[in-house]
Amino acid sequence: MDVAPKIPVIEFSGEDVEHGRSSSSERWKALCSKVREACESHGCFVLTYDEIPKSLREDMLVGMKALFDLPEETKCKYQHPKPYRSYQGKCPVVPLHESFGIDDATRFEAAQDFTYLMWPQGNPAFCEILNMMSLKMLELSFTILGMIFESFGIEEKQYEALVKDSSSILRVMKYRVPATEDQNLGLVPHTDKNALTILCQNEVQGLEIVTKEGHWEEVVVPKDAFIVIVGDALKAWSNGRLVAVKHRVVMKGDKERYSFGLFTLPKEGAVIEAARELVDSEHPLLYRPFNFADYFSYFVSTLSDDALDIYARV
Numbered sequence: 039m040d041v042a043p044k045i046p047v048i049e050f051s052g053e054d055v056e057h058g059r060s061s062s063s064e065r066w067k068a069l070c071s072k073v074r075e076a077c078e079s080h081g082c083f084v085l086t087y088d089e090i091p092k093s094l095r096e097d098m099l100v101g102m103k104a105l106f107d108l109p110e111e112t113k114c115k116y117q118h119p120k121p122y123r124s125y126q127g128k129c130p131v132v133p134l135h136e137s138f139g140i141d142d143a144t145r146f147e148a149a150q151d152f153t154y155l156m157w158p159q160g161n162p163a164f165c166e167i168l169n170m171m172s173l174k175m176l177e178l179s180f181t182i183l184g185m186i187f188e189s190f191g192i193e194e195k196q197y198e199a200l201v202k203d204s205s206s207i208l209r210v211m212k213y214r215v216p217a218t219e220d221q222n223l224g225l226v227p228h229t230d231k232n233a234l235t236i237l238c239q240n241e242v243q244g245l246e247i248v249t250k251e252g253h254w255e256e257v258v259v260p261k262d263a264f265i266v267i268v269g270d271a272l273k274a275w276s277n278g279r280l281v282a283v284k285h286r287v288v289m290k291g292d293k294e295r296y297s298f299g300l301f302t303l304p305k306e307g308a309v310i311e312a313a314r315e316l317v318d319s320e321h322p323l324l325y326r327p328f329n330f331a332d333y334f335s336y337f338v339s340t341l342s343d344d345a346l347d348i349y350a351r352v
Contacts, residue, residue, distance in 0.1 A: 045084055045247070045257050046076035052089035055181055067189075073182060074189035074280075077268050081283030082247060084257070085182075085236075085264045090174045092262050098171050099240050101164040102296050106136055106212045108156060113138075115155055121338045123207065134224045134289055136212045143172035143208040172208045175236050175300035179206075182266060183234060183302070186280070192313055200275075203308045204233070206300055213244065213287060213295040224287030224295065230269035231337055231345075232303035237265040242295035248284040257285075270346045271304055271330060277312040278324040282346070304330040310350075325350040 050069050058066025076083035106113075116125040116138055123139035143149045149169040153161045180201055187197040213224040224244055239245070245257045245265065259265055273282040289295060304310060311327040328350045337345040 045080055045082060045255075046072070047084040047086070047260075047263075048072050048076065049086045051087070055089070059184075070185040070189040073185045077186060077272075077280040079250075079281070080247070081268045081281030082257070082285070083266050084259060085266050086260070086262065087178060087264065090171075090178065090264075094167065094171055094174070095238055095262065097163075097167050098238075098298060099296050101161075101167050102210050102212070102298065104164070105138070105156060105210065106296075112156060116152070121334075122209070132223060132225055133221070134214045134216060135287075136214075138210050140168070140172075140208045140210075142205055143168050144176050144206060145169075168208065171298070172206065172300060175208075175238075176206050176302065178264075179234050179236055179300060179302045180204075182236075183272075186272075186276075190276075190279075190313070190316065192315055196313065200233075203305050204302050205305050206302050207232075208298065208300055210298045211296070213242075213289050213297075215292055215294060216289050222289045224289045227284050227286040227343075229282040229284050229346075230267055230301065231271065231334055232269040232301045233271040233275070234302045235265075235267040235269060235299050237267065237297055237299040239265075239297035240295060242291065242293045244287045244289055244295050246286050246288055254286075256288075269301075269303075270333075271310050274310050274325040274328070274346060274350060275313060277316040277321055279316055279321070284343075306331050323352050326352055 048069070054066065054069060057063065058069065073083070110127070113125045113127065118124045118139070123141060125138050127136040129135065140152050141148060146169050149165045153165040153168070183200065184197055216222040239259055241261060243256060243258060245259065246254045247257055249255050257265060267285065268280045268282050270282045273280050308330050309327050310330050312323055312325060317323050325346070333349055336349050342348055
């Protein structure tokens with residue numbers, strides 16, 4: 039029986055990024071190619087990166103546990119008009135899942151507003167952790183996007199325009215231990231709708247992706263590593279060269295899973311259009327230009343598995 043290919047594991051350091059950007063060394067070019075190839079073949083990869091301190095990640099997970107341990111009525115105060123931001127818990131479709139989505143937690147005021155709502159007496163330590171982690175993950179997200187652009191030979195001003203046109207959501211998630219083995223779905227199968235997702239988790243595994251052969255495969259994430267996932271917006275921008283991988287969470291064992299993700303997404307009003315360099319006779323245009331907010335609204339109204347193809351396919 040064929041063994042499904044393992045998820046690519048890529049390692050780079052802050053030093054690689056700093057020197058690579060300025061010198062375009064052979065090592066940097068090879069790293070950029072590895073990132074692009076992983077996004078083309080799997081739509082995701084495991085990343086080890088030393089610029090985000092382990093202590094910050096540990097503090098984040100400790101703070102999240104305290105957050106989710108708050109009374110239900112306190113957590114339910116966090117409501118937001120946009121989808122996937124408000125506190126979600128006790129959903130019959132995914133009863134093991136709880137989450138919050140914080141818009142632009144990279145702004146200190148946004149992190150502060152959230153923590154003051156949850157802890158009226160204030161929680162300055164967790165506020166600072168939320169803000170710092172968001173900033174570092176957003177910077178990493180932009181680095182990875184820049185590597186993809188560079189590897190495709192896309193000019194820098196297009197990358198800068200994309201960065202200027204980006205915002206972010208920090209989602210913090212908890213998955214409870216299933217009562218029975220047959221009720222172990224933590225998160226339903228889906229592709230992310232945004233451009234790029236960077237996920238970090240505690241030691242409890244559970245993330246699974248669909249391989250090109252159509253099989254579910256567990257993504258085993260080493261301690262202190264990240265998972266990088268391509269979303270629909272980046273797939274459309276790349277004219278389908280990059281894969282928006284379908285994934286889910288399945289809970290096993292007797293420990294709770296905590297994870298947090300930084301979702302980079304186009305700003306309100308941004309139009310997603312395939313890069314002209316990635317459209318040619320061998321790669322005809324796959325997706326018409328579309329307003330990202332309109333596409334996201336369409337997805338929320340249909341929850342279709344194939345939303346991108348139905349909405350924007352040429």
